[in-house]
Amino acid sequence: MQTAIATVCLAGTLNEKLEAMAAARFKGVEIFENDLLSFDGTPAQVGRRIRDLGLEAVTFQPFRDFEGMPEPRRSKAFSRAERKFDLMQELGCDLLMVCSNVSPDSLPEIDRAAADFHELGERAAARGLRVAFEALAWGRHVNHYRQSWDVVRRADHPAVGLVLDSFHVLARRSDLAPLRDIPKDRIFLVQMADAPKLDMDYLSWSRHYRCFPGQGELPVADFMDALNATGFDGLLSLEIFNDSFRAGSARSVAVDGQRSLLFMLDELQRRTGRPVAGVPNLPPRAHCRGIDFVEFAMDETAAAKFEQTLAALGFANAGVHKSKAVTRWRQGGINIVVNCEKEGFAHSYNITHGSAVCALALKVDDAGAALARAGELLDQPFRQLVRSGEVYIPAVRGLGGSLLYFTDDRTDLGRHWEIDFDVPPRAGDGAGAGLTAVDHVAQSMHYEEMLTWLLFYMSLIEVHKTPVEDVLDPGGVVRSQVVESENGALRLVLNASQSQHTLASRFLNDLFGSGIQHIALATDDIFSTVERLRTAGVELLPIPENYYDDLDARIDLAPGALERLRANNVLYDRQGAGEYFQVYTKDFDGGFFFEIVQRRGYAGFGSANAPIRLAAQTRLARHPAIPRR
Ligand code: MG
Numbered sequence: 001m002q003t004a005i006a007t008v009c010l011a012g013t014l015n016e017k018l019e020a021m022a023a024a025r026f027k028g029v030e031i032f033e034n035d036l037l038s039f040d041g042t043p044a045q046v047g048r049r050i051r052d053l054g055l056e057a058v059t060f061q062p063f064r065d066f067e068g069m070p071e072p073r074r075s076k077a078f079s080r081a082e083r084k085f086d087l088m089q090e091l092g093c094d095l096l097m098v099c100s101n102v103s104p105d106s107l108p109e110i111d112r113a114a115a116d117f118h119e120l121g122e123r124a125a126a127r128g129l130r131v132a133f134e135a136l137a138w139g140r141h142v143n144h145y146r147q148s149w150d151v152v153r154r155a156d157h158p159a160v161g162l163v164l165d166s167f168h169v170l171a172r173r174s175d176l177a178p179l180r181d182i183p184k185d186r187i188f189l190v191q192m193a194d195a196p197k198l199d200m201d202y203l204s205w206s207r208h209y210r211c212f213p214g215q216g217e218l219p220v221a222d223f224m225d226a227l228n229a230t231g232f233d234g235l236l237s238l239e240i241f242n243d244s245f246r247a248g249s250a251r252s253v254a255v256d257g258q259r260s261l262l263f264m265l266d267e268l269q270r271r272t273g274r275p276v277a278g279v280p281n282l283p284p285r286a287h288c289r290g291i292d293f294v295e296f297a298m299d300e301t302a303a304a305k306f307e308q309t310l311a312a313l314g315f316a317n318a319g320v321h322k323s324k325a326v327t328r329w330r331q332g333g334i335n336i337v338v339n340c341e342k343e344g345f346a347h348s349y350n351i352t353h354g355s356a357v358c359a360l361a362l363k364v365d366d367a368g369a370a371l372a373r374a375g376e377l378l379d380q381p382f383r384q385l386v387r388s389g390e391v392y393i394p395a396v397r398g399l400g401g402s403l404l405y406f407t408d409d410r411t412d413l414g415r416h417w418e419i420d421f422d423v424p425p426r427a428g429d430g431a432g433a434g435l436t437a438v439d440h441v442a443q444s445m446h447y448e449e450m451l452t453w454l455l456f457y458m459s460l461i462e463v464h465k466t467p468v469e470d471v472l473d474p475g476g477v478v479r480s481q482v483v484e485s486e487n488g489a490l491r492l493v494l495n496a497s498q499s500q501h502t503l504a505s506r507f508l509n510d511l512f513g514s515g516i517q518h519i520a521l522a523t524d525d526i527f528s529t530v531e532r533l534r535t536a537g538v539e540l541l542p543i544p545e546n547y548y549d550d551l552d553a554r555i556d557l558a559p560g561a562l563e564r565l566r567a568n569n570v571l572y573d574r575q576g577a578g579e580y581f582q583v584y585t586k587d588f589d590g591g592f593f594f595e596i597v598q599r600r601g602y603a604g605f606g607s608a609n610a611p612i613r614l615a616a617q618t619r620l621a622r623h624p625a626i627p628r629r
């Protein structure tokens with residue numbers, strides 16, 4: 001399989017786009033005519049630049065409104081095509097992509113379209129070129145891949161082939177069965193795109209909302225399975241029209257594109273058990289067994305205050321790093337690391353972002369394999385010097401420049417606490433507040449980054465995504481996307497907002513970038529935990545009376561249950577027989593806070609309560625002096 005990417009996917013000048021593609025290890029590029037026209041130089045110079053970067057121009061596009069034109073427009077269409085052929089020969093590209101005619105003047109007869117393509121094939125072949133036909137979902141007479149295939153079949157010319165575009169095929173919910181019977185050598189080009197499910201006209205949907213495979217909601221895997229049934233091993237190219245991508249960094253979007261292709265083709269290999277030519281043999285996605293630790297970067301003043309809070313939350317000081325200003329706090333299966341080093345990664349993170357979570361460590365089956373997969377997927381490995389005798393923990397760069405560490409139980413990584421940490425003489429008694437594990441981690445990010453991090457996690461770790469939810473914040477709408485592992489060991493909530501006034505956005509401003517905004521800790525008994533926190537002086541987010549009145553009206557609760565929730569500022573949700581209880585701490589410097597949750601057979605995240613919680617946090621931020629009940 002030869003993979004490629006279209007210039008239309010990326011922002012920047014043609015030269016910037018090409019450099020970004022080469023840096024992201026692409027070999028093939030689809031040249032959009034507009035990018036060529038806006039280039040300050042001849043097509044031959046563009047061709048040389050492409051080859052100098054180790055790329056190949058695999059397609060030139062688009063050629064529009066060609067087939068089925070009445071005279072004299074038919075003759076004009078052919079002379080237009082000849083001019084494109086001249087240009088392609090100068091450029092060094094042998095395939096012209098023709099999309100189906102949208103002109104109201106075009107004729108409906110399929111034999112006429114086929115005859116036009118036969119002639120175009122003759123003219124192309126005379127120059128050693130080829131043409132490929134794509135059915136636009138909004139084409140006038142040809143808008144389905146079965147129709148474009150019919151035209152190509154009847155054109156019956158070796159220089160005329162078919163384009164299959166996953167967006168056009170899947171947006172129309174076309175039956176994929178006939179696709180499996182198309183001879184593979186008649187498919188000249190496959191264009192890949194995913195998209196969110198939206199109820200809008202095909203043209204606007206396609207031109208603005210396409211995204212990379214795996215980022216959207218179209219059944220891309222079904223398309224790939226059907227394509228695979230043909231034995232297709234030709235040209236597979238990303239063709240994404242997306243407003244955010246075209247406003248983003250060309251380099252980062254190109255890397256996302258390569259990652260999405262590798263992930264998609266790796267999944268195909270795993271489903272079929274057969275290697276796809278040209279696709280590396282990747283280790284499997286990392287199976288997460290749990291969150292090994294969460295690391296905070298702080299200065300000493302902030303750390304002293306934060307560690308008091310940790311103690312009040314029931315954490316015990318369980319270790320002091322042998323060579324660094326790093327302490328370990330532990331409760332149940334939760335490890336929190338507070339890093340006050342004056343040099344190195346955590347320090348620079350602290351300088352840039354203030355007190356914040358700088359790293360998340362995942363316990364996986366095989367940390368080395370996870371790092372190897374990350375490398376193949378163009379994730380950015382991170383390495384910091386460790387003293388001899390100390391454990392090197394593999395890591396990649398994650399959200400907002402933070403780190404994602406991998407540990408396992410196969411090597412010394414399973415003993416990094418014992419090897420790197422001394423147990424302090426006055427280790428806490430560990431009586432705790434009943435907190436057992438990290439339930440979920442919520443990350444706030446820029447709206448434009450959301451698809452990037454979604455793909456980052458999905459491609460690297462064995463997680464699936466749940467449908468996007470829009471949550472109401474007093475300052476606007478927050479888009480929320482969950483990625484989670486089947487075993488519940490890892491649940492990440494990705495939040496982003498286009499409004500500057502939501503809590504998620506204010507957090508981004510306070511933190512100078514994306515990062516972890518809250519960590520939810522699990523308890524088996526929320527009321528007992530709240531009782532112990534209250535005794536220890538932990539202030540929880542006050543919830544308004546109205547919430548409980550509404551809850552009473554919405555949900556049938558056992559006698560006394562409502563009073564108990566109200567008295568303890570506990571938010572409650574129910575899904576079927578599943579129950580969910582939540583409380584929140586006040587936020588710390590920089591806007592970070594903890595949530596404490598109890599699940600009883602409940603799979604969600606209390607999104608029905610999120611507007612209430614966000615309003616309560618906003619009220620507190622605006623009027624911190626108002627006495628609390
Ligand atoms: Mg297309």
Ligand code: MG
Nearest residue numbers: 442520595605
């Ligand atoms: Mg939460």
